[in-house]
Amino acid sequence: MVSTLKVQTIQIPNSDSDIITFDTSGNVTLNANKTSSGFGVSTASSTLPSEGGAATTNVVQGLLKAWARVNQTSTVAINDSFGWTSLTDNGTADLTNNLSVTMGNTNYAPTAMMNDGNYGGVIQGEYGATNTTTAMRTRTCNNWHDGSATGDTNGIYYHIAGDLA
Numbered sequence: 388m389v390s391t392l393k394v395q396t397i398q399i400p401n402s403d404s405d406i407i408t409f410d411t412s413g414n415v416t417l418n419a420n421k422t423s424s425g426f427g428v429s430t431a432s433s434t435l436p437s438e439g440g441a442a443t444t445n446v447v448q449g450l451l452k453a454w455a456r457v458n459q460t461s462t463v464a465i466n467d468s469f470g471w472t473s474l475t476d477n478g479t480a481d482l483t484n485n486l487s488v489t490m491g492n493t494n495y496a497p498t499a500m501m502n503d504g505n506y507g508g509v510i511q512g513e514y515g516a517t518n519t520t521t522a523m524r525t526r527t528c529n530n531w532h533d534g535s536a537t538g539d540t541n542g543i544y545y546h547i548a549g550d551l552a
């Protein structure tokens with residue numbers, strides 16, 4: 388049996404203080420710490436206990452700020468992403484990744500992996516280009532084991548961690 392509970396406020400027992408309020412747009416406000424969010428609940432604390440309660444994690448610092456799966460062959464395309472706006476194809480195996488998020492500085496930590504049907508490939512940060520807070524440049528090399536030249540690939544998987552601006 389499914390039930391529906393319709394309320395506008397939740398209060399602490401034996402108190403007239405509203406702790407949680409709900410508006411007609413679906414926003415939830417936690418009055419104890421004065422934060423709110425759209426669908427879901429936001430808290431003022433960025434540190435939450437682990438599932439077992441023995442440790443804590445900083446969820447703001449610990450989350451990826453952007454990720455993407457990119458196809459570099461034929462027509463360069465973003466297959467799926469969060470925090471990515473577009474790609475600039477600078478030539479064979481050379482991409483500029485444009486972010487929709489703004490990192491706090493250029494010292495963020497990008498990691499990447501790529502497909503290569505034979506032996507594994509390598510992704511390099513473009514040493515000749517300076518990353519910005521909204522873009523990074525990468526190059527791919529297929530069949531790295533035999534010193535092959537750079538080459539496009541059908542799957543690059545990026546993750547970016549760091550502070551947002």
